[in-house]
Amino acid sequence: MPGSEPEIHTDVCVIGAGPAGLTVARECIGAAFGVLVLESGQYEPDRAAQDLAGSWTESPFYEPHAMSGARRRQFGGTANDWVHVTWPGKTRVYARTLAGEDLDFEPKAWQPDAGWPITKDELLPYYDRAHRTWAGTPVNDAVAAWSTPSTPPLTLGRLGTRMAQYAPADSFTLRARDELAAAPNVRVAVGWTVLSLESLPDGSAIRRAEVVRSDGSRVWVRAEVFVLAGGGVENSQVLLSSAAFAPGAPGNRYDTVGRWMMDHPELRLGAIQPSSPDLLDQLGLYDLHYVDNQLVNGVLTFDQEFKRQERLLNVGAVLIPRRPGFNSEAERALRTLKPLLHGHRVSQPLHSARALLSHPSEVAAFLRAFDRSTPGNWQESMDAYQWFRGGWSRSEVDRSRFSTLHVHVATEQSPDPENRLSLGNQRDALGRRRLRLRLGWSESDQENLLRGMALFGAEIDRSGIGRFDPWLRFDGPLRPHFGGMHHPMGGTRMHADPRRGVVDENSRVHGMGNLYVAGSSVFPTSLGYVNPTLTLVALSTRLADHLRSRLSTQTSGSLRATKEGSSPG
DSSP states (O other), rough: TTTTTTTEEEEEEOOOOOOHHHHHHHHHHTSSOEHHHHHHSSSOOHHHHTTTTTTEEESSSTTTTTTTTGGGSSSGGGGGGOOOOOOTTTSSSEEEEEOOOHHHSBBBBBTTOOOSSHHHHHHHHHHHHHHHHHHHOOOOGGGGGBBBBOOOOOOTTTEEEEEEEEETTTTIIHHHHHHHHHHTEEEEETTEEEEEEEOOTTTSSSEEEEETTTTSSSEEEEEEEEOSOTTTTTHHHHHTTTTTSEEEEEGGGGSTTTTEEEEOOOOEEEEOOOOOOOOGOOOOOGEEETTEEEEEEEEEOOHHHHHHHHHHHOOOEEEEEEEOOOOOOOHHHHHHHHHGTTTOOOHHHHHHEEEHHHHHHHHHHHHHOOOOOOOSOGGGGGGOOBBOOTTTTTTTSSSSGGOEEEEEEEEEEOOOOOOOEEEEEEEESSSEEEEEEEEOOHHHHHHHHHHHHHHHHHHHHHHTSSEEEEESSSSSSSOOOOOOOOEEESOBOOOSSTSSSSSSSSSSBBBOSSSSEEEEGGGGGTTTTSOOOHHHHHHHHHHHHHHHHHHTSSSSGGGOOOOOOGGGO
C-alpha cells in the first residue's frame, strides 16, 4: 500500500466482534489500556459484507457452499443465526451451553491428534464465569437439578442423561453493544475488514494490520497486542492472506495453518418405536423447555467410562416425537426414489417401488407429515418440532398422534490434518482470495459411528421402553449430506508443539510475541457433541485474563489508548 494511508494506534486490537472477540473486549472493560474492536460487518445485516464470506467446500458429504452459511459478518457474529426457541418464546433465540466432557480433553491412543494442552479442570472456573456473564446463571448439567417427579430421566443402562442449558443470543448482539459503547477504554469500528497482518522483518511479531473500511478507504492499525477473533473460518483466512503465514513462512513454518478442520455433523441415527403409548408423556425432560426462567433439555449419551472402554466417538442424542410413517420402509423408499423427480438414476428402483406398494398406510402417514396447511403458528403445528424447536411436552399438546421418537444426534469428528482450509483462485470484492475447504469423513469415524448406533440400539431394546430402528448408513441415496456446516472448528488449533498446532496453551501463535487467536478455530478436537460457544467464551475469558496480566506489567507510559483524534469514530 502507498505510505499515505492514516495509521491508528491502540494497545489491544481485537479483530472480529463475534462471541469470542466480544468476550475478550468485555473482559477488558475498565482496564488501564485501550482496546479497539474491528468488525467487518455492520450492526444490521449487510449484503456486501456477507458476500465476503463466500467460499467453496470440496466434500462428498457437504454442499459446495456449505461453509458460507456457517458464517455471519455482522456485530454479534454467528449469534445472529442462532435458532433454538420454544414456547412461549417466539422471538428470543438461544444456543446450547453444555461444557465439554473430561474425555474430550484427554489424549487417546486410538485417536491420533486428540487431546488438549489444557485440562477440563483448568477450564472449569472459566466455564462458570463465561456462563454467568452470558446467561446470568452458573453451569449446571446435573440431572437432579432439573428433573421432577413428572419429568424423570430415562433408565437406560450405560446410556445416561446430561442436561443442556441454553443462553440468549442478545447477550452478544445487543447487551455487548451497549456495554462496549459505554466503556471509556474500548472503541468499536464496524465495516472495517482486516485484509492481512504485517509482521516485523524477522517474523517475531505483528507490527500492524491492513484494513479497508466500508467506504473503500484504507487504514493501518498498529497495536501492542493483536487478538484474531474472526471465527472458525476467517481466522485461518486472515493468517493465510498474510505474507508471514504462507506455508513455510515464519508464522507458518510447519504448514499447520488451516489444517485439522472439523465439524459437528448432525443427522438422524434412527427412531424409537415406544412399547407403550404413555412413554411420550414421561419424556418431558428431553423436550426443550423452561424450568423457572432457564431453558434446558436432556441429552442422551453413553457414560464416559463406557466410551473410553469401547473407544467410541462422543455422540449426544435428542428425542423428537414424530407421526406414523417416520423412519419406516415407506419413507426410505420415498427418499430413495426422490432423485427420479430430477431426472437422476437411482439404484434398485423396483425394490423401492415394491416397498411403497407394500406399505400404503405408512406412505399416507409420511406424506401427511409434509402438510403445512394446519392453521396457527409453529408452536401449534404437529410437524414443526425439531432439534432446535421444542414445546411438544406441554400439557395442551395432544401427543396421541405421535407414534415414533426421532433420535437426532450430533457427533464428534476426529481431527485430521488433511481436512484443511486453503486459499482458492477466486477473489472477493476486496481482492482477497476466497477460501477453499477440503473436508472428508474418515472410514474409521464412519465405522465407529455405526458401531455406536448398534450399541445405542441394544441399550434401548434392553431397557424395554421400545424398539430401536436404525437409519444411518454411509452408502446409497440415504447417506448423510449437509447443506451447511454446523460448527466449524480447527484451522488454528492449540498444541504445545508448533509442528502439530498453531497456538500454544495461552492461545498465542507459536513464534509470534504479540498475536493471539480466539474462537473455535483453536480447538484441538471438536469437543464431542457439544456446541462450541460456551467453550470458546470460556477460553476467551481466560485469554482476557492473560492479556490483562501481561499488559499490567508494562509501564503506563508504554500503553497507548486509542487516540480520540484517530479513533474509528
